Amino acid sequence: MKPLTEQEIRTAFVNCTKGEAKRLAVPRDLAEQPWDDLDFLGWRDPQAPGRAYLATESDGRTVALALRLPGTASWQLRRSMCSICMTTHTGGVSLMVAAKAGRAGQQGNSVGAYMCSDLACPLYVRGKGVEGVGARLPESLTVEEKIRRAVANLAAFIAKVTA
Numbered sequence: 001m002k003p004l005t006e007q008e009i010r011t012a013f014v015n016c017t018k019g020e021a022k023r024l025a026v027p028r029d030l031a032e033q034p035w036d037d038l039d040f041l042g043w044r045d046p047q048a049p050g051r052a053y054l055a056t057e058s059d060g061r062t063v064a065l066a067l068r069l070p071g072t073a074s075w076q077l078r079r080s081m082c083s084i085c086m087t088t089h090t091g092g093v094s095l096m097v098a099a100k101a102g103r104a105g106q107q108g109n110s111v112g113a114y115m116c117s118d119l120a121c122p123l124y125v126r127g128k129g130v131e132g133v134g135a136r137l138p139e140s141l142t143v144e145e146k147i148r149r150a151v152a153n154l155a156a157f158i159a160k161v162t163a
């Protein structure tokens with residue numbers, strides 16, 4: 001994806017208030033992100049373990065989501081699969097909950113998905129940065145097909161948030 005600036009990211013949030021989008025933690029090392037290998041940029045707030053964010057391109061525009069991690073539970077220690085990139089981790093997949101955009105979100109509606117806790121799905125799909133962390137079930141898909149599938153899975157999640 002094309003590199004994003006802090007300003008582009010902050011103005012792209014669809015499911016939090018403008019004030020929250022202005023204050024939330026955006027990575028300081030945006031210039032060093034491996035943009036060529038990213039379908040989305042995902043990050044955790046280092047100051048707030050229960051918060052995660054992601055930014056991507058959807059229909060030609062930048063869309064960013066604010067996510068909550070409801071907390072540690074025993075299932076996090078089990079082996080589970082990311083619903084975006086389909087990587088299986090032991091203890092590395094978390095339930096991420098996004099408030100729905102607009103009125104539905106203000107009324108408390110949300111959408112959840114199990115995702116890689118470090119939100120590094122694009123790198124897992126490409127077989128990068130996975131040493132000792134993830135494991136994949138044997139699959140016959142090519143990297144291109146896996147990328148397309150992960151992009152489609154993320155698009156479906158974003159569609160649920162913005163529906």
Ligand SMILES: [Zn+2]
Binds near residue numbers: 082084085115120
């Ligand atoms: Zn993943």
